[in-house]
Amino acid sequence: MSVKISVSINGKKYTSEVEPRQLLVYHLREALALTGSHVGCDTSSCGACTVLVDGQAVKSCTTLAAQVDGCNVITVEGLAKNGNLHPIQEGFKEEHGLQCGFCTPGMIMAAADLLQNNPDPSETEIRHALEGNFCRCTGYHNIVRSIQWAANKLKETNAAVL
Amino acid sequence: MIPANFEYHRAGSVDEALSLLDQPDVYAKVLSGGHSLIPALKLRLNQPGALVDIARIAELRYIRQDGNSIAIGSTSTHKDIANSALLAQHIAMLPEAAGLIGDPQVRNVGTIGGSIAHADPAADWPGVLLAADAEIVLRSKAGSRTLAAQDFFLGFYSTALQEGEIVTEIRVPIPAAGTKSTYQKFMQPASRFAIVGCAAVVQVSDGTCSMVRVAFNGVADACFRDVNVENALIGKAATAENIAAAAAQAAQGVSILSDHYAAEDYRKHLAVVYAKRALTVVAG
Numbered sequence: 001m002s003v004k005i006s007v008s009i010n011g012k013k014y015t016s017e018v019e020p021r022q023l024l025v026y027h028l029r030e031a032l033a034l035t036g037s038h039v040g041c042d043t044s045s046c047g048a049c050t051v052l053v054d055g056q057a058v059k060s061c062t063t064l065a066a067q068v069d070g071c072n073v074i075t076v077e078g079l080a081k082n083g084n085l086h087p088i089q090e091g092f093k094e095e096h097g098l099q100c101g102f103c104t105p106g107m108i109m110a111a112a113d114l115l116q117n118n119p120d121p122s123e124t125e126i127r128h129a130l131e132g133n134f135c136r137c138t139g140y141h142n143i144v145r146s147i148q149w150a151a152n153k154l155k156e157t158n159a160a161v162l
Numbered sequence: 163m164i165p166a167n168f169e170y171h172r173a174g175s176v177d178e179a180l181s182l183l184d185q186p187d188v189y190a191k192v193l194s195g196g197h198s199l200i201p202a203l204k205l206r207l208n209q210p211g212a213l214v215d216i217a218r219i220a221e222l223r224y225i226r227q228d229g230n231s232i233a234i235g236s237t238s239t240h241k242d243i244a245n246s247a248l249l250a251q252h253i254a255m256l257p258e259a260a261g262l263i264g265d266p267q268v269r270n271v272g273t274i275g276g277s278i279a280h281a282d283p284a285a286d287w288p289g290v291l292l293a294a295d296a297e298i299v300l301r302s303k304a305g306s307r308t309l310a311a312q313d314f315f316l317g318f319y320s321t322a323l324q325e326g327e328i329v330t331e332i333r334v335p336i337p338a339a340g341t342k343s344t345y346q347k348f349m350q351p352a353s354r355f356a357i358v359g360c361a362a363v364v365q366v367s368d369g370t371c372s373m374v375r376v377a378f379n380g381v382a383d384a385c386f387r388d389v390n391v392e393n394a395l396i397g398k399a400a401t402a403e404n405i406a407a408a409a410a411q412a413a414q415g416v417s418i419l420s421d422h423y424a425a426e427d428y429r430k431h432l433a434v435v436y437a438k439r440a441l442t443v444v445a446g
């Protein structure tokens with residue numbers, strides 16, 4: 001048995017037939033070739049698979065594709081606009097927020113959720129907001145700085161996160 | 163990890179969900195936030211024939227005052243509860259506990275109904291609801307029934323929930339003015355599940371502890387009210403000495419969990435420490 005789902009992903013409508021057991025992250029990566037969302041642990045611990053579903057950060061390895069039928073999904077691929085990096089991506093570039101880069105898409109999407117709700121987070125608030133995201137390269141200090149950089153940039157340019 | 167296959171149905175109402183659950187020959191399970199169920203399906207610990215997704219049933223997602231209680235719809239997420247000004251005003255340990263669950267992603271989708279139906283001994287809601295003296299409202303095709311939290315949680319991953327029944331609401335009585343509540347937990351550093359979590363609700367009148375409710379998560383194979391601690395403090399002056407003496411009674415006569423995070427004697431020690439911390443917050 002399969003179910004028909006219709007999902008807006010990064011602003012584009014996709015209609016697909018999926019097996020009910022299909023996990024969102026594999027649907028994105030394998031069926032739609034959106035390989036920006038990574039599978040780190042596959043056990044809902046590391047956050048590398050984080051995407052936004054209706055604006056909220058969600059671990060896509062612990063979400064069925066069928067659950068997001070009718071929803072608005074944003075993956076890391078959906079952040080850059082017209083070839084310009086998103087301020088959060090720019091922050092990771094400016095502040096060396098990545099080493100191997102494996103955790104980065106999830107970190108960036110978790111940061112997007114945070115900054116939507118809290119445009120001016122303290123360092124402690126940023127660290128708490130990243131509790132669901134692990135960086136095996138342990139680059140947390142620079143990840144925090146990257147998000148602070150992004151928060152400042154968004155403020156200066158008076159831009160919305162999404 | 164890939165779950166075994168199942169059918170998927172999204173219910174638009176409680177009635178529809180109850181009908182979808184009532185399929186002869188199909189082992190159908192409720193899916194709410196999925197943050198306990200999907201990991202279990204991936205590990206194939208559970209292989210239902212069908213999932214009935216209740217997460218988007220609008221009539222189940224609310225937090226509102228109803229007489230002398232606050233009624234919480236069962237698909238309210240941990241985040242909804244963490245952000246509830248109504249709960250913060252009347253019984254602060256609920257938003258406090260909600261904000262300590264897992265991480266932002268888990269709080270965005272995990273629900274209170276799913277958590278109590280799952281009844282993980284290390285989960286945060288069970289003990290909090292015991293200390294809050296909450297009631298759990300269940301619905302099945304046969305009708306609706308309301309159980310005290312005490313009668314809902316039966317043991318290790320075990321509740322009074324019957325097949326074909328859905329948790330629809332959690333009712334939390336509004337405590338008398340001047341009552342304070344808190345939830346203090348020693349968490350597993352990666353998952354943030356409770357190694358020891360202590361919920362305390364205390365009313366101090368004229369310097370005396372007139373009402374005390376204390377409950378634990380993580381300590382034993384199920385949540386429990388700790389009447390020894392409660393009785394040691396009720397009617398006593400709210401002093402640091404009395405709080406320490408009451409906390410020292412924590413986790414007596416229960417079978418204490420022991421695992422690679424915390425051996426039995428260490429867990430018992432933590433129960434005393436966290437009871438003291440919690441009581442100090444609300445009565446100190």
Ligand SMILES: Cc1cc2nc3c(=O)[nH]c(=O)nc-3n(C[C@H](O)[C@H](O)[C@H](O)COP(=O)(O)OP(=O)(O)OC[C@H]3O[C@@H](n4cnc5c(N)ncnc54)[C@H](O)[C@@H]3O)c2cc1C
Nearest residue numbers: 194195196197198199264272273275276285286329354355
């Ligand atoms: C990384 C991670 C960290 C976590 N950390 C914590 C933590 O620190 N503290 C904590 O308490 N929890 C923690 N959890 C668990 C989390 O809170 C779950 O969301 C919660 O336990 C289950 O809620 P759910 O809505 O996701 O339920 P689901 O996974 O959808 O369902 C769980 C079970 O309950 C049944 N069910 C669901 N809703 C209902 C209902 N309304 N009526 C009847 N049956 C129902 C399902 O059939 C299933 O058996 C964590 C989870 C993860 C993945």
Ligand code: FES
Nearest residue numbers: 040041046047061
């Ligand atoms: S891959 Fe989803 S949390 Fe690690």
Ligand code: FES
Nearest residue numbers: 099101135136137
């Ligand atoms: S940059 Fe390598 S895991 Fe974070």
